[in-house]
Amino acid sequence: MRAIREKSLISVTIAAVLAFSASILPVHAQTAADAALNMANMLDGAGGGVSSGELIAALQNAADAGQPMAMWQLGTMYENGEGVARDPVKAFGYFAQIANQHADAAPKGVEADIVARSFVKVGDYYKQGLPDAGIPADANRSHALLLHAASYFGDADAQYRVGLLYMQEEEMGVNPLQSARWFSLAARKGHCPAQAQLGDLLFNGVEGIEAQPVEGLMWLTISHQRCSGTADAGWVDEKLNHAISLSTADEQAEANALAQSIAPQFAGF
Structure with missing residues (x-):
């Protein structure tokens, strides 16, 4: 009975934080990525005898339920080794899951920034390759993922990075007009x-x-x-x-x- 009660408390905590994060987005013009960080900070101080392992499990439950903010938080945790052992394969998996499930999300939606950044993250992994996940280096796919974030979602950082690609012959080929166009959108x-x-x-x-x-x-x-x-x-x-x-x-x-x-x-x- 005690185990069931603790799991229920964790679920309530996660649900409350996710709901709170979503509710404050329009008021403060906050990005979903910022809300995910706030969520992590709130969970970090949740207390009540809930262990970090249980909180991670709760995040995983939320991610399994399709919560992009939970997937993003887990992806960044595994990418940076924050609160968990660093695991690029797991990080890639969470970012790829967001990109795959939300590729056609509304460009101006609440979670659009997390989806766009996930495309950028997955593109970075394809650029370098991730042998442990069976991902070979693939510059063309990396470029395509970055361009989707830049064009469909209008993500400023992705637009900037596309501008940089047009300054390098070995990337998209030197094209100052294209660079200026993408830099202007981001600027x-x-x-x-x-x-x-x-x-x-x-x-x-x-x-x-x-x-x-x-x-x-x-x-x-x-x-x-x-x-x-x-x-x-x-x-x-x-x-x-x-x-x-x-x-x-x-x-x-x-x-x-x-x-x-x-x-x-x-x-x-």
Whole structure:
């Protein structure tokens, strides 16, 4: 009887957290991935004599019931070895399950970001290959999965990464126009590395894109502000400082004025 009661308490805890996470999404414009993190934090402090193993089992039950947030949380736990032994095969399995079951989910739905990120995760595994899971390296499949996340779901990070692929001959082939297109889509969603890459392309100009120093400086300035304090800040600042060294005082003043006036429009969702 005690075992049954504990399992029931765990199930109630999981159900309550999932319901709470879903209920706060529209109010705070929170992503499902953020809600999954909140769910993990709440479970971590659940207490009540429930062990971590029982909580993991409850997450697995929720995942078996088709809860994408539970699958995502388990996938990231196994990928990073957080609370469980690191297991890339299990991580791949959870991310692949999300992608397979929700490939045609509503692009603007509550859990769309988790589905899109799962496509990116699965694409990463295909890029490197995962022999223990019988997954060979397959660049074409990796690209296709990334493109689905970028185009169907409009995921900003996926769009940025597609832009990078079009800068490498060994990936999608060098195509500055395509790079600029994908960087622009991500930049307008507030993705600061994409803003920097777009600004750099526009400032310098490339084949098919005439140099636009003011607009380029504007994007680099916005990126500098948004990337401050992140791991990308160093190379972003290098690009901005290089552009400043080649620009005129009038161009800098106009770019700064534009950046201050329109930056809030591109602050992300």
